[in-house]
Amino acid sequence: MPFLFACDPAMPQFDLIATATFGLENVVARELKDLGYSNCRVSDGRVLFSGDEHDIARCNLWLRSADRLLIRLGEFPAGDFGALFDKTIDLPWNELLPVDAEFPVSGRSVRSRLKSVPSVQGCVKKAIVENLKRRYNRFRFDESGTQYPIEVSLLKDVATLTIDTSGPGLHKRGYRQLTGRAPLRETMAAGLVQLSYWNRERLLIDPFCGSGTIPIEAALLGRNIAPGLGRSFLCEDWHWMDRSVFRDARTAARDARLPKLSETILAYDHDPAAIRLSERSATDAGVAVDIRFRRQEVSDLKSKREYGCIVTNPPYGERLGDTEEVEAVYRELGRIFTPLNTWSIYVLTSNRWFEKHYGRRAPRRRKLYNGRLECQYYQYPGPRPPDPQSSE
Numbered sequence: 118m119p120f121l122f123a124c125d126p127a128m129p130q131f132d133l134i135a136t137a138t139f140g141l142e143n144v145v146a147r148e149l150k151d152l153g154y155s156n157c158r159v160s161d162g163r164v165l166f167s168g169d170e171h172d173i174a175r176c177n178l179w180l181r182s183a184d185r186l187l188i189r190l191g192e193f194p195a196g197d198f199g200a201l202f203d204k205t206i207d208l209p210w211n212e213l214l215p216v217d218a219e220f221p222v223s224g225r226s227v228r229s230r231l232k233s234v235p236s237v238q239g240c241v242k243k244a245i246v247e248n249l250k251r252r253y254n255r256f257r258f259d260e261s262g263t264q265y266p267i268e269v270s271l272l273k274d275v276a277t278l279t280i281d282t283s284g285p286g287l288h289k290r291g292y293r294q295l296t297g298r299a300p301l302r303e304t305m306a307a308g309l310v311q312l313s314y315w316n317r318e319r320l321l322i323d324p325f326c327g328s329g330t331i332p333i334e335a336a337l338l339g340r341n342i343a344p345g346l347g348r349s350f351l352c353e354d355w356h357w358m359d360r361s362v363f364r365d366a367r368t369a370a371r372d373a374r375l376p377k378l379s380e381t382i383l384a385y386d387h388d389p390a391a392i393r394l395s396e397r398s399a400t401d402a403g404v405a406v407d408i409r410f411r412r413q414e415v416s417d418l419k420s421k422r423e424y425g426c427i428v429t430n431p432p433y434g435e436r437l438g439d440t441e442e443v444e445a446v447y448r449e450l451g452r453i454f455t456p457l458n459t460w461s462i463y464v465l466t467s468n469r470w471f472e473k474h475y476g477r478r479a480p481r482r483r484k485l486y487n488g489r490l491e492c493q494y495y496q497y498p499g500p501r502p503p504d505p506q507s508s509e
């Protein structure tokens with residue numbers, strides 16, 4: 118166990134960064150707050166907080182909308198290669214990296230004087246090697262062991278040096294082997310659900326479920342199932358990460374699961390292959406009992422229920438020739454959703470004319486990126502359901 122930034126040597130604390138796609142940073146900060154981390158600092162694409170190795174395990178297992186969890190080793194002004202090298206060499210690499218560590222360095226540079234990313238990466242790599250030479254008394258490192266992926270990120274001449282603890286991105290939950298057309302990232306789907314008024318007491322419908330990402334992420338949330346329970350994380354193999362840390366975090370996560378949802382989630386799509394795929398993924402995610410999938414045209418959607426929620430990601434019409442068809446679908450949505458006047462409705466699309474075809478301006482909207490595609494999340498929050506206590 119490294120004694121990094123330790124006030125109490127028994128409990129070394131790290132600066133941690135949960136990275137997030139643009140627009141979801143505050144959702145990730147709220148998740149962290151709900152997990153008990155109160156001192157979070159939010160900036161573009163990341164949320165900074167602190168924690169020990171138990172927190173690294175917990176956050177990897179539990180964060181729903183974050184992309185990765187990084188350890189921040191240092192952040193400092195680096196307007197030239199001299200400053201970058203000198204500051205990097207002084208960071209406590211030798212406390213985290215064993216002698217056989219494989220430590221690939223990736224990099225990026227935004228609005229900074231050091232523009233050549235390969236040169237920046239090379240400089241950081243050289244500085245880390247020098248640091249390790251001091252500790253291990255060697256000239257060469259064969260990097261034959263476990264990976265410790267390092268990133269140097271330059272923004273306005275400030276360098277941030279991090280080590281990735283997650284490995285594959287946190288959207289890789291492990292339940293989705295195959296996907297249909299244009300699937301949403303699991304982290305984005307979890308974000309959409311958390312930005313909505315839905316909770317486990319309310320009915321949720323996704324009429325364009327595709328590979329089922331929104332309903333599955335909602336079911337995981339509603340049953341308090343940690344999204345990372347079905348996968349492993351890179352840092353589990355690190356030499357200073359005690360085996361018991363992840364084992365205990367997984368046991369606690371299994372114990373925290375709630376029983377089956379009382380309100381079954383409804384998920385529809387007109388494509389039978391999408392429905393088959395979704396059913397399989399829901400089974401693999403352990404939430405098949407919570408979702409009813411059915412092949413259905415959106416024009417057949419109706420409900421007598423009140424105060425339900427619709428969270429959906431309809432087709433966008435990005436491909437040439439699809440636009441008219443998609444706009445007809447949006448007009449249809451306007452017609453079908455009109456009687457659902459107590460419902461809360463949320464639609465993610467890149468189509469800039471959505472509101473015009475749907476027929477109502479959204480009281481709230483949020484810019485989000487689905488991959489590289491700029492989208493808007495159109496939000497039509499409905500009235501609050503009556504409090505069941507008040508009628509007693």
Ligand SMILES: C[S@@+](CC[C@H](N)C(=O)[O-])C[C@H]1O[C@@H](n2cnc3c(N)ncnc32)[C@H](O)[C@@H]1O
Nearest residue numbers: 300301325326327328330387388414415430432
């Ligand atoms: C953008 S994809 C949804 C992706 C989904 N959120 C996921 O993560 O996989 C849109 C889906 O809408 C379905 N769809 C298109 N037109 C439809 C219609 N008229 N009725 C029902 N489903 C439709 C398509 O089959 C496709 O699966």
